[in-house]
Amino acid sequence: MDLLPHIKELSRRTPSKILFIVLDGVGGLPREPGGPTELAAARTPNLDELAARANLGRVTLVAPGFAPGSGPGHLSLFGYDPFLYQVGRGVLSALGLGVELGPGDIAVRGNFATLNPDGTVADRRAGRPSTAENRRVLAKLREHIREIDGVKVELFTESEHRFVLVLRGAGLGAQVHDTDPQKTGVEPLPARPRDGDDEASAKTAAILNEFSARAREVLADEPVINGVLLRGVSARPRWPALSELTGLTPAAVASYPMYRGVASLVGMTPLEVEIGADPDAPEGKLQTLRDHWNEFDYFYLHFKKTDSTGEDGDFDGKVHKIEKFDELLPQLLGLGAEVVAITGDHSTPSVMKAHSWHPVPLLLHGPNLRGDAAARFTEEEAARGALGDLHGTQVLPLLLAHAGKLQKFGA
């Protein structure tokens, strides 16, 4: 459900500040039946102390059973229903690489593929090449294909067989079908506009077909990577900005390009973070928050490693990352935000090594809290919290309400 129009109607500016902390993929599962989750296993005296005087609840980001990608999970927490506010794969990949997209630019997700001599697809991922091999081959393409019909062609390595293609030029549309046939033994599909009368998308399709043909010529002498498959043709969406909807001045404190990119889609200002050896190290982020504390009233603060350790199946590593966050917490609380919330954009249970659909705990501290039977920031305790079961899109209005920024609905 889209609450944003109602939020827009009722929001008001106040001096209070909101610190919104996302521990990526923080929700987990027990390693063995009956055992603790990563959150329950972690030694977190500061979180425990905060949980005792906060309100907790459980958040479903998309819908029960739907494991959220990073984009949808975050959009939901920012108030944008991920079923209604969808981002194309090309755009998400570009954002993940830190590629800036202007209005009218087109981003496409590319796969290196192996084609048979008859032009049919032999391997949709070209044997999963190394990322170094991807870079080598992409450099060849980049050298030979800089422009097609006056449209600038930019190529970026993602990883293994994956790359991102960005088209920059006038009059391009994004309503174009994939060329990836999703199976082997058949030829790649031609790029086609979804609607034959859509001239802008027809132009994009023609350029993509020309790109695919030229790529085959350039890669003709390659033994494995001799073709490309394209999908997720998309343009940067034009959504109402969070500032426009809420009156907030929102900033993002995140090191990884993907999260800075998603935050920028809803109009947050991504702040520079000093990155040392470990891009998730807290010192840089804390300094960024301090440097800009007076300029904004909503700070989205992102930590990545709770997700990466989960994806790696590293239960103890995830526990350790949670404990590292706990050590930082007193300094974050010391910033003095009126409302502090901590949650995740999805679960990433180490035992699953993947994003999952399980609800994530939400901790909310600020004025006007109820009593709450939840004593720790864990999945199980959160079930006893005063906030109950929430959808991700309900988090923003709750933060605004506790910060005194949401007026009464109706008389």
Add this chain to the structure above:
Amino acid sequence: MDLLPHIKELSRRTPSKILFIVLDGVGGLPREPGGPTELAAARTPNLDELAARANLGRVTLVAPGFAPGSGPGHLSLFGYDPFLYQVGRGVLSALGLGVELGPGDIAVRGNFATLNPDGTVADRRAGRPSTAENRRVLAKLREHIREIDGVKVELFTESEHRFVLVLRGAGLGAQVHDTDPQKTGVEPLPARPRDGDDEASAKTAAILNEFSARAREVLADEPVINGVLLRGVSARPRWPALSELTGLTPAAVASYPMYRGVASLVGMTPLEVEIGADPDAPEGKLQTLRDHWNEFDYFYLHFKKTDSTGEDGDFDGKVHKIEKFDELLPQLLGLGAEVVAITGDHSTPSVMKAHSWHPVPLLLHGPNLRGDAAARFTEEEAARGALGDLHGTQVLPLLLAHAGKLQKFGA
């Protein structure tokens, strides 16, 4: 989500009766962290006894973070999604004053204002005059402006700077912008139809502009109150009646005009209540219920003072009002309704002195109950109830189901 079409499809008449009790603003917050809420602090042996054999749950009336006004809170409990069934401010104010509105009548919320000699607004609330002063000035207007272009003009004092203007005549539309510019230093806006082709609303706008001009003439010699600002131009909505949707014969037992008015919007019959010195005293309402018990099968019973004490910041007063209700409860149960439910239309925590977004407890007693870990009718106990977390619009179908009035959905 609008469940009403489905309820209409599945409802059936049965002889069972539903007593639906709304303790206005009954949800609360602890006076100090860790302390009890008003409900938890109250000594309520009868409620406790009922809660032990009832099912409890938590109800969100509008959406998390959205503090409901009295209109939306009640509409939600009556089954009407307040995002879909919106009432204009003018109509709500008129209902609050007990002003009857027929089809085609237009209600407008008026503010007395102070205008500068150049016509710009100096004070949008004319220094917040006393209600007595409001009456004096409104009598002057009433004397000079009885009719405009064949349309009857009626004026009603609300309080302080607020009054209600009702237009009664043929061919009037309600799609008219406010004249209140919402700031000082600029002139009041002319009343304009939202759509230039809407002749009925253009007629209303012309009458409102004439009213504003005549009011300035009549008030020319007033030192402070020398102008009016108009907003919330609205007509009584035409919604499907509860009886038509459910087959119920619904009656409202409420003393205050606002609640009788909102109940009448969904087609309830507002019953006369003998009001003594205290309009919220239970004796009159109990007598009304007894007098009409055989005529209706759904009784909405409203108590106001749990809200007023909360609005006053009077924690102990609210506790006392809850305890007074508890004393009455055995007599209410003695009426013999098959289904009895108790809840609130929103929270009004004494510490906030205002409506709030916090969920309200719901108690449901009747046939076919589950076991339930909630032992008292309090916010915290309700979190452990068998009914779980509900939206306000889900209460009506639950009442109908427990009363045996809702058939199976699908084969």
